Amino acid sequence: MMKIDMTSGLTELADFCKRAAAATSRLASVRDQDVSIAQTPRKEVCRLNGRALYRIASRQPHRIPTPVLLVYAMVGHWAVLDLQDDRSFVRNLVDAGCDVYVLDWGHPTPADQFDDFGDLINIYMDRFVETIGEQHDIAAINLVGICQGGLLSLCYTALHPEKIRNLITVVTPVDFHADQEDERVDSGFMNVWTRKLAGEDIDLLVQAMGNIPGEVGGTMFSLMTPFRTLAKYNMTLVQAGQDSDTLMNFLRMEKWLSDRPDHTGASAQQWLKELYQDNKLVKGELVVDGRTVDLRAVTMPVLNIYSETDTIIHPLASKAMRDRISSTDYTELPVTGGHIGTLVARSKKVRDGIVDWLATR
Amino acid sequence: MNSSKHQSEIPDYLRQLADPWRAMTDMWVSWSEAIQAGFKERGEKASELLTRAWSSEFWRAGEFAPFIDELQEVFSLPRFADVPNVDLSALKPAASMLELAKLHQQYLAVSIPLWLAISRRFQAELAVREKSGEPVKSPGAALDLWNSAVDGTLMEFTRSGEFGDIQQRLLRAAAHYRLQLRAIGERSAHVFDMPTRSEMTDLYQRVHDMRKEIHQLRREVRALRGNTNSKLSTAARSPQDDENRHDVRPD
Numbered sequence: 206m207m208k209i210d211m212t213s214g215l216t217e218l219a220d221f222c223k224r225a226a227a228a229t230s231r232l233a234s235v236r237d238q239d240v241s242i243a244q245t246p247r248k249e250v251c252r253l254n255g256r257a258l259y260r261i262a263s264r265q266p267h268r269i270p271t272p273v274l275l276v277y278a279m280v281g282h283w284a285v286l287d288l289q290d291d292r293s294f295v296r297n298l299v300d301a302g303c304d305v306y307v308l309d310w311g312h313p314t315p316a317d318q319f320d321d322f323g324d325l326i327n328i329y330m331d332r333f334v335e336t337i338g339e340q341h342d343i344a345a346i347n348l349v350g351i352c353q354g355g356l357l358s359l360c361y362t363a364l365h366p367e368k369i370r371n372l373i374t375v376v377t378p379v380d381f382h383a384d385q386e387d388e389r390v391d392s393g394f395m396n397v398w399t400r401k402l403a404g405e406d407i408d409l410l411v412q413a414m415g416n417i418p419g420e421v422g423g424t425m426f427s428l429m430t431p432f433r434t435l436a437k438y439n440m441t442l443v444q445a446g447q448d449s450d451t452l453m454n455f456l457r458m459e460k461w462l463s464d465r466p467d468h469t470g471a472s473a474q475q476w477l478k479e480l481y482q483d484n485k486l487v488k489g490e491l492v493v494d495g496r497t498v499d500l501r502a503v504t505m506p507v508l509n510i511y512s513e514t515d516t517i518i519h520p521l522a523s524k525a526m527r528d529r530i531s532s533t534d535y536t537e538l539p540v541t542g543g544h545i546g547t548l549v550a551r552s553k554k555v556r557d558g559i560v561d562w563l564a565t566r
Numbered sequence: 567m568n569s570s571k572h573q574s575e576i577p578d579y580l581r582q583l584a585d586p587w588r589a590m591t592d593m594w595v596s597w598s599e600a601i602q603a604g605f606k607e608r609g610e611k612a613s614e615l616l617t618r619a620w621s622s623e624f625w626r627a628g629e630f631a632p633f634i635d636e637l638q639e640v641f642s643l644p645r646f647a648d649v650p651n652v653d654l655s656a657l658k659p660a661a662s663m664l665e666l667a668k669l670h671q672q673y674l675a676v677s678i679p680l681w682l683a684i685s686r687r688f689q690a691e692l693a694v695r696e697k698s699g700e701p702v703k704s705p706g707a708a709l710d711l712w713n714s715a716v717d718g719t720l721m722e723f724t725r726s727g728e729f730g731d732i733q734q735r736l737l738r739a740a741a742h743y744r745l746q747l748r749a750i751g752e753r754s755a756h757v758f759d760m761p762t763r764s765e766m767t768d769l770y771q772r773v774h775d776m777r778k779e780i781h782q783l784r785r786e787v788r789a790l791r792g793n794t795n796s797k798l799s800t801a802a803r804s805p806q807d808d809e810n811r812h813d814v815r816p817d
Contacts, residue, residue, distance in 0.1 A: 210703050213704045213705075328777070394724065394725065397730075402737070406737055406738060410741050431717070432716050432717035433717075436713065
């Protein structure tokens with residue numbers, strides 16, 4: 206039988222109420238316009254059907270002469286790569302001497318619902334890679350793909366190897382069934398959930414929705430960590446509200462989370478059916494615009510960054526790349542932290558890992 | 567000849583009584599045959615549907631929208647030019663909504679044992695702490711332990727087959743509901759002479775195919791010009807594509 210000391214209980218309750226009041230007081234002084242993300246100055250270089258290519262402004266000398274294109278996932282907005290000054294993946298790379306471009310998938314509209322991997326890879330990515338090549342008068346660039354963007358980058362590299370000098374993937378799934386080799390209750394929820402659906406369910410969802418609303422992805426992520434979701438606006442917010450910096454950090458993340466772009470229907474069908482369900486990429490059966498994606502065509506240097514504690518992309522799903530590509534210069538960089546934590550960490554480990562690796566190639 | 571002779575032998579008053587009787591009998595035989603034909607063609611399926619509708623399992627399982635489809639299929643008739651078509655589709659959104667409500671009930675039904683499981687887990691963890699000589703003394707520690715029990719149990723549940731099954735049915739019901747609402751919207755759009763979602767989707771598909779074709783043609787033109795990275799490749803692009811090139815102020 207649990208025996209609770211009532212005096213300490215009352216003290217804890219009073220302390221919690223005091224903390225809640227402090228958090229409320231700080232929250233009361235913040236307006237939406239005070240919460241800014243993606244603040245690093247940038248210039249729009251090219252725009253095509255709502256997709257944009259930005260060049261991040263830099264006054265630093267370029268230690269890495271070949272420009273770097275960052276490709277983030279379509280399931281979230283790229284702004285998470287530039288969350289705040291001291292937690293900016295983009296700014297970190299710029300400060301370390303990279304000439305950084307960012308691909309913005311924008312907010313797909315119903316008119317984009319038929320855009321499949323072929324369009325994303327062979328029209329938009331290819332156009333932006335060529336634009337960067339033309340601007341710098343070079344034939345090949347450095348490509349950094351993150352999460353789903355990593356998968357698209359890997360496919361792009363396999364289909365257009367001559368245009369990529371070095372490929373870097375960050376928390377990128379390659380083998381979508383690898384989680385079954387090491388089942389963890391806190392990892393690979395999306396894989397388990399998607400495999401429980403029939404292919405027709407996904408077709409029905411796309412037929413009914415056109416594009417997959419960003420809220421669907423948001424719900425999935427909430428279900429993945431149910432308690433964190435339940436506790437977010439009470440315990441976590443009270444904790445975050447104890448100092449202004451932590452509160453603003455929390456609110457910036459909330460702002461990013463609240464802006465989930467829709468996912469184009471046709472590419473969502475491929476993503477969920479052909480990859481999550483049928484695992485076609487590692488089987489060598491993924492076909493993009495009539496061409497089979499052959500990962501053996503990836504022969505250039507590859508740096509694969511993954512997190513051992515990633516709850517969304519199982520580390521084995523990322524590490525599976527090693528045996529599928531033909532590159533003789535393949536490096537793995539394991540990091541700690543969650544899927545998004547890897548991108549918004551204050552630690553410079555990822556940045557240094559990328560820049561030091563690129564500097565020698 | 568014999569029969570006419572025989573007929574002529576029947577008294578008139580009897581024939582006067584027999585003729586209407588025979589006419590009535592023929593009519594009932596015709597209707598009986600019609601009913602028989604109806605039963606033969608649709609009766610078996612209709613009785614199967616009615617039996618299903620009376621089953622408690624049917625109401626428990628939901629999936630009412632496909633049931634309406636089957637019902638409509640069983641009782642459908644050829645289309646007539648000047649007779650309004652019997653359309654049960656107006657019932658479908660209600661059926662889909664009923665399905666969604668049913669699924670919410672099922673969520674509640676599974677959540678009760680779930681909270682019992684969480685409580686048992688919490689109790690077990692308390693007992694373990696007690697045995698190991700580290701009993702929980704403060705409400706804060708008890709809350710942490712409770713939260714940990716909630717977290718673990720919910721994560722296990724969201725990966726279970728039971729949850730997967732309800733999620734799948736929820737997804738199907740929500741999709742069906744949305745499609746039914748779209749059908750209503752399309753009928754209204756016709757009334758107000760506005761483009762329907764189906765027409766727009768068809769248009770999007772055509773635009774997409776044209777974009778792809780233009781991209782392919784551009785590639786071919788560039789390949790013909792021989793130098794992918796030359797200035798000519800830039801010239802081959804339509805200036806309208808790059809809508810704006812400008813400095814972006816941070817949001």
